[in-house]
Amino acid sequence: MQSSSSNIVSNNWEEVDRKEITNLVTETNGRKENVLRVKEDVLLHHLDISIVEAEKRINGPLTLKEYYSVYLIETKANDKNWRGGLSPTGSVWRRYSEFELLRFQLENKYPEVIIPPLPEKKASFTRQNQSSDNIDPVFVDRRRVGLENFLLRVASHPILCHDQVLLKFLQSDREWSDLDVNADGGKYVQQAEFKLKSISTSLRLKKPDDHIEEIRHYSSELQSSLGNLLRLRVRLADRLFAIHKLHANYGRVFSEWSALEKTMGDGLQKAGHYMDCYAAAIDAHMEEEDIVADQLKEYLFYGQALQGLCSRHQMAQLEVEKAESQLSMQQYSKSRSLGQDGYLTKLWGKWTGTTETPDDRQAKIETIERNIDEAQVLVQTASTQLSQFSKRAANEVDRFHQHKNANLQESLANYVILQMKLSKLGLQTWKHVKEALEDLP
């Protein structure tokens, strides 16, 4: 009797609370959509994509069991004829490493694009009571959300969404990758090679691009700030969790105490009940806060994607510089050949017994000139490629900032809303406790 009445009370205020909060959330969502609504014709407008399910699978013989998770991607086309045709529906199972492979291929194919990051393979910035196990169902589900988000981002990207491999990945039952799937090992070698190269390029560049350096700097600042913030968030969350859970002890003491008292019993019992609620409510709050943390984490990983773009730009620039140095080398040798009347050359020729005929010389100069032409063409193409790259990359970075501002703003607003919600909860709890105590004699 006692507890049921208090339950109703608590439900009531929770409801009011929730309504208010959802209003706030939809408001922010609405704003976000306005900002992001671009006129580009992207895959996402023609195809609904969702990852509906994750499943644990076991691989290998009994003694060498390997657990892994697979994710069911379901797609539904609104417009079957869009760009070469979509299957009306698709449902395929993909595992995490296949997502990695897809991302790797996109990265190779579109070096000037900031490829959206994948969710983390292993849980990082975890709270104490969270499992960091790879096959923990909560973690797998959060990764499912993250992977879905990745697909949505790729499918709404103006360049990436047209990729045939992506379409196959989303819908094809059979082989989707151009690469040898066996390339699991090869892929890592390639990635390692790429990383090595990118480390050395920044050292070898003669005159690094200021704009790119700026982006690189920004991305490292973004990573360090978000990293610090996430670390702090985890610490705060752990403390707060402990504080709330410790209040359950008050709940226990109050209810034991209420059994001792004749006149104070009811009030104490109620107060104890509210303390229990206070302790229990933190679980849900933390789960919601974890979602916000995941959103911030995505941008932490975007920092790496930005770094990747910078490295690829630097490699393109390196090509130009290489071609330029080739050209200057050829020009140098040409000037040397032209000035061959020099004393030394003659001496050299006599001594070796290979005196050059004018014809020979002419032929040699011609080859050099041809080489120069080739080198010039090379420089030209490399430079145009670089300038194109820079232009596209600049677009990409603009696009990234736009999305980032909108997304982070939403995440931050959600964080604030969560804090408000928690404060409200605390406020209500203690008001109820006070009321309950009011009944004491």
Place this chain on the structure above:
Amino acid sequence: MSASEDFDEISGDRPDKIKNSNTIEALTEIENTSGDSMKGTFDENDLRDLQVLLDQPQKHVTPFETYISYQISTKTRRIEFEKQNYVVRRRYSDFEWLKNQLSVCYPTLIIPPLPEKHSLFEQIDRYDRDFITSRMLLLHRFLNRLADHPVLSCDKKYQAFLIDTPVEFSTFKKSFTGFGLFGKVSESLQNMASSYISKSRTVEFEKMSEYVDKLSEKIHTMEKIGQRIQKERIAYLQDLQMMQPILNHWRAYEPNLSEGLQAIGEASNTCAESRRKLVDSQKPNLSVPLHEYGLYIESAKDALRNRDNAQMDYEVHMEQLCRVKAEQTQLETAPLSDHPVMFGMNMWKSPEQVQQQRMQQLEAGASTLAQQVEVSRDKMECANENLRADFERWNQIKSRDLKNILQRMADLHINMYEQSLAAWSAALPTVKNESQ
């Protein structure tokens, strides 16, 4: 001793007196630990006929010792007081004396507790401002609890404590010295004895005792929970203060999010501030009062134990009387000669003679024992009555006080959450309006 007495009568406005009264001036000082902030006032709406106010602690440094004295102002309408207002100064040891006297004279009343002499949780510095403030409040409560007590407030020693001049008070104190020591010893002996024989108590007191034990356990648990929560809170607070610097660093690189990040940083700072208030008020408002209640419950336990002792006294006497009576009847019905041991011991006397003698002895013993039984029964009944009434009263006060403590705790939390909520609500529009 004499030096400290002289100081007792010195209040802040008469510093000349120090020079006259003490030969070693250089080492002597009275330090007014604070100005008016430590000064208390009587509550105008308070209608009690005896009100006591304890305030203005002073530090006394003499060549022999350093101590703190407190000013005690009394306001009363009771006829047994000559005047309506009194002001005296007392030090902690005076309070101790009073409490000991009261517990000896009224073993079965629940004597309010004094703050502990050396608390394990306190800092080592006994002259620390916080320590003195906290002790001052507890001493104030002690005196007012006595003032509210129907029996204890009429006690001569209490009244002397409130009104006597230093000289009067010290002579008064000396007149009790012997008795106090004796009382203590006999009490401890009784306590020892009580652990040997634990006779069945009446249901009423059995219940009381059980209740008191359990309540004290609950209070202790609450104290412990409070400490653990406090520890976590302090750590949380420290972490929360890191929030703003991190956000400020980030802001520098995010022109579009800058305002929102700033708003969040400010909100978390406000929250930290409100949480700091909660952390700071935890000790004076929750842990100290709870701890004090733990001590109050201990004195209830003492009172119950003393009552048990009174009952035990009575039972021991009663048992002896019964034994004597039993022997008497045995002697009357069965002649002593049948008794081999007795016969052996009294070989040179005729059995009849021995029996006669024994009967006389027993007769005398029985009558004194009967008297003792009578006395101890009276004592026990008195103790029962006292304790019953006082426990009833204490129970009411206890409920009220504990309710106040808990409500204060709720209020502090409500304040904290109100401030946090306001801070976050204020930040939200700024955070949302960004990105254009």
